[in-house]
Amino acid sequence: xxxxxxxxxxxxxxxxxxxxxxxASKHTExxxxxxxxxxxxxxxxxxxxxxxxxxxxxxxLNKDLNNKxxxxxxxxxxxxxxxxxxxxxxxxxxxxxxxxxxxxxxxLIKKEIRKLNVITKSxxxxxxxxxxxIKNKSGNFxxxxxxxxxxxxxxxxxxxxxxxxPKNLFFLKPHKRNYNYQFKYQHKKHKWYLKFVKIWNxxxxxxxxxxxxxxxxxxxxxxxxxxxxxxxxxxxISAYLHWGQISPFRLWYEAKRKMLGKHLEIFLxxxxxxxxxxxxxxxxxxxxxxxLKRQFDKLDWxxxxxxxSKWKHGKTGFPIVDAGMRELWETGYMHNRLRMITASxxxxxxxxxxxxxxxxxxxxxxxxxxANNSASWQWVAGTGSDAAPFFRIFNPITxxxxxxxxxxxxxxxxxxxxxxxxxxxxxxxxADRKDLEDANITLGIDYPHPIIxxxxxxxxxxxxxxxxxx
DNA sequence: TGAAATGTTGGGGCG
DNA sequence: ACGCCCCAACATTTC
Numbered sequence: 001x002x003x004x005x006x007x008x009x010x011x012x013x014x015x016x017x018x019x020x021x022x023x024a025s026k027h028t029e030x031x032x033x034x035x036x037x038x039x040x041x042x043x044x045x046x047x048x049x050x051x052x053x054x055x056x057x058x059x060x061l062n063k064d065l066n067n068k069x070x071x072x073x074x075x076x077x078x079x080x081x082x083x084x085x086x087x088x089x090x091x092x093x094x095x096x097x098x099x100x101x102x103x104x105x106x107x108l109i110k111k112e113i114r115k116l117n118v119i120t121k122s123x124x125x126x127x128x129x130x131x132x133x134i135k136n137k138s139g140n141f142x143x144x145x146x147x148x149x150x151x152x153x154x155x156x157x158x159x160x161x162x163x164x165x166p167k168n169l170f171f172l173k174p175h176k177r178n179y180n181y182q183f184k185y186q187h188k189k190h191k192w193y194l195k196f197v198k199i200w201n202x203x204x205x206x207x208x209x210x211x212x213x214x215x216x217x218x219x220x221x222x223x224x225x226x227x228x229x230x231x232x233x234x235x236x237i238s239a240y241l242h243w244g245q246i247s248p249f250r251l252w253y254e255a256k257r258k259m260l261g262k263h264l265e266i267f268l269x270x271x272x273x274x275x276x277x278x279x280x281x282x283x284x285x286x287x288x289x290x291x292l293k294r295q296f297d298k299l300d301w302x303x304x305x306x307x308x309s310k311w312k313h314g315k316t317g318f319p320i321v322d323a324g325m326r327e328l329w330e331t332g333y334m335h336n337r338l339r340m341i342t343a344s345x346x347x348x349x350x351x352x353x354x355x356x357x358x359x360x361x362x363x364x365x366x367x368x369x370x371a372n373n374s375a376s377w378q379w380v381a382g383t384g385s386d387a388a389p390f391f392r393i394f395n396p397i398t399x400x401x402x403x404x405x406x407x408x409x410x411x412x413x414x415x416x417x418x419x420x421x422x423x424x425x426x427x428x429x430x431a432d433r434k435d436l437e438d439a440n441i442t443l444g445i446d447y448p449h450p451i452i453x454x455x456x457x458x459x460x461x462x463x464x465x466x467x468x469x470x
Numbered sequence: 471t472g473a474a475a476t477g478t479t480g481g482g483g484c485g
Numbered sequence: 486a487c488g489c490c491c492c493a494a495c496a497t498t499t500c
Binding site: 123227336337344388389392393398399455468 | 473
Binding site for chain 3: 389390391392393462465466
């Protein structure tokens with residue numbers, strides 16, 4: 001009797017706290033696989049930054065599996081059925097994903113596999129609470145974050161304790177190699193994202209080291225410091241968390257072990273926001289396509305490719321906005337404060353549909369995550385569940401003065417205006433001829449004029465949103 | 471996890 | 486001493 005099992009990696013690229021792996025470790029032989037399946041939205045529409053992270057994740061995971069990871073491409077069901085038959089495997093395990101089409105596909109795969117008398121089990125490795133378990137007193141799902149987290153999550157069961165990496169694992173590759181299914185990473189012509197190599201170290205070990213570093217440094221100042229993009233007070237763990245190089249259960253308990261008071265409370269609530277996003281995705285499967293508040297369907301968005309392009313490439317003429325967009329392009333990451341500022345600018349001041357911003361972030365973010373990205377864009381736009389009210393419009397000038405007081409962040413990403421004094425760097429258009437000469441800048445050439453009149457655009461947004469919110 | 475407009479208060483200059 | 490004005494500082498409301 002065969003004791004072979006298949007371990008299907010998906011977004012759980014780690015050996016620590018991996019329940020499917022723990023189950024697999026009870027068998028003498030484990031065949032680890034990954035499948036790039038274009039039938040699934042997350043692979044078919046994968047962003048360029050994500051594609052790069054994925055490739056490196058697979059390289060690293062393969063190493064951790066003694067080079068026994070089979071990296072495949074094709075129809076998941078077909079590949080798995082083939083593999084089961086060829087290898088006479090009797091078990092297959094995986095950790096759950098929560099994208100709607102993934103849930104459908106997994107349900108079908110389970111059904112088909114069971115027809116072959118193969119035992120299949122799926123586990124939770126990526127959410128602290130299952131979305132279907134969190135209900136309010138009347139049995140409905142929560143639509144507001146605070147009661148969702150405080151009552152729904154914190155007052156229900158505690159997240160399970162993280163599982164340690166099992167010992168004595170024996171991985172192997174299939175005997176029959178079906179080369180039709182080999183995944184070939186396709187490099188694009190414009191590999192703008194290869195510069196990320198210098199910034200990001202992609203592995204399970206690196207994820208853990210990064211989080212430990214946060215716990216020993218930024219975590220001590222988290223509640224305040226996290227607002228200031230030039231400070232090193234945030235964990236930057238999001239991409240690792242998305243791909244599963246680190247487990248949310250590990251983050252939860254390590255934070256509780258090492259963080260204190262309000263710092264801990266706020267960090268845990270950030271993990272809570274991620275849970276809330278997945279909760280919304282589960283209950284609103286169209287969250288990336290459709291306004292959750294349908295009255296916003298009527299909003300008369302501005303369609304303007306030129307303005308959109310200037311926003312994407314950090315050429316709006318508003319230094320803090322441009323700095324944020326350039327951080328994204330240069331590093332595949334953007335500080336949360338800047339995500340709010342740049343998103344508010346696109347949606348409110350340019351009055352461009354949040355979907356455009358969502359798509360750009362999806363392409364450029366290493367942590368691009370269907371649930372978080374969509375829910376957060378809808379939050380900023382005011383179209384989401386428990387979203388920011390439509391009249392909350394971030395002022396890019398005062399936000400910069402408040403959160404980048406010494407313009408360290410701005411100067412880092414917009415060197416061409418670095419010589420402007422602090423008094424003028426937030427509003428270069430107010431500099432007079434001499435100021436500009438001293439700073440070696442010609443506005444309109446070295447750095448753009450502002451692409452919109454701020455007070456005017458603010459008024460326009462208020463009018464447009466007010467009209468449809470009645 | 472806003473910003474701007476509007477309202478209120480109180481100190482200081484001044485006749 | 487007093488009323489008046491100005492205006493900063495803070496509070497409230499409105500979008």
